[in-house]
Every structure is written in C-alpha cells, then in structure tokens.
Amino acid sequence: MAMSMWKTLKYAFTNHCETRENHEDEELRSHYYKATNRAVIDAVKELLSSLPGAELVSVSEERGEICAQTRRGKKLFIVATVISVRPFETAVDFSATTETKLLPFDFGHSRAVILDLYRKLDARLPYIGSGLNS
Numbered sequence: 001m002a003m004s005m006w007k008t009l010k011y012a013f014t015n016h017c018e019t020r021e022n023h024e025d026e027e028l029r030s031h032y033y034k035a036t037n038r039a040v041i042d043a044v045k046e047l048l049s050s051l052p053g054a055e056l057v058s059v060s061e062e063r064g065e066i067c068a069q070t071r072r073g074k075k076l077f078i079v080a081t082v083i084s085v086r087p088f089e090t091a092v093d094f095s096a097t098t099e100t101k102l103l104p105f106d107f108g109h110s111r112a113v114i115l116d117l118y119r120k121l122d123a124r125l126p127y128i129g130s131g132l133n134s
Helices: 001-011 037-049 109-124
Strands: 016-018 030-031 054-060 064-070 076-086 090-097 129-131
Touching: 016 109, 030 109, 037 054, 037 064, 037 076, 037 090, 037 109, 076 109, 090 109
Parallel strands: none
Antiparallel strands: 016 090, 030 090, 030 129, 054 064, 064 076, 076 090
C-alpha cells in the first residue's frame, strides 16, 4: 500500500513521464508489437495526429523518432521512439512533458497520456508484451 501511495505522489509531482525497457513501474515498460517497423511508425503517427489540437513537429523514420505537440487543453510535447528488435517485433517507448504555467508538476497528466497512448496502440496493433528484453 505504501508503494502505491509513493508511486501516486511521485507521478503527481512532476511534469514529465517516460517509458523504458526495465521501468520500475510495470505500466511504463516498453510495449512490443508483432508488426513491421513501417506499420508501427504509421500507427504511431496516426495516433499522435489524432490527439486533440495535436500536430506532428518532427518525424525521423530512420531513427524511429516521432515528435508531436498539443496546443489545446494542457499543452504536451510527446516523443515516440519506434525500434525494430527483430522482423515483426517492434518496440515503442513514449516520453511526455506537460507545459505547466504556475506549478512545476502536472498531477500525473503526462503519465495518464502515455498510458492512454499505449491502450490505443495496443488496440490497433498485435500487442505481444511489455519489457520483454529486461
């Protein structure tokens, strides 16, 4: 119970959240999809473009990096990294930073956005697991 409370406070008092392979928070571990790099990049571009008030600000398909910014509601800067691990096994990581006006934290908004992006991506692509190579 104490760990759950600590995690809630930790994510509430920051304006940034990112995923990685061996994240201590299982919900924030890299997601893997049974799909080609191209299919995953296309799905991520479409997903980020569909966010309210979002625009893609940078796409580097060679590096597998897609950057988007939202200008409506809470302003966000999101970086998605798409990495082909093997043929038909592609990993996705997200980094989200909320632009805050007065306080240097977003009460968990950036974490919630990442979890929602993963939920939507998991519905679009064949999800095969999280943190598979940790």
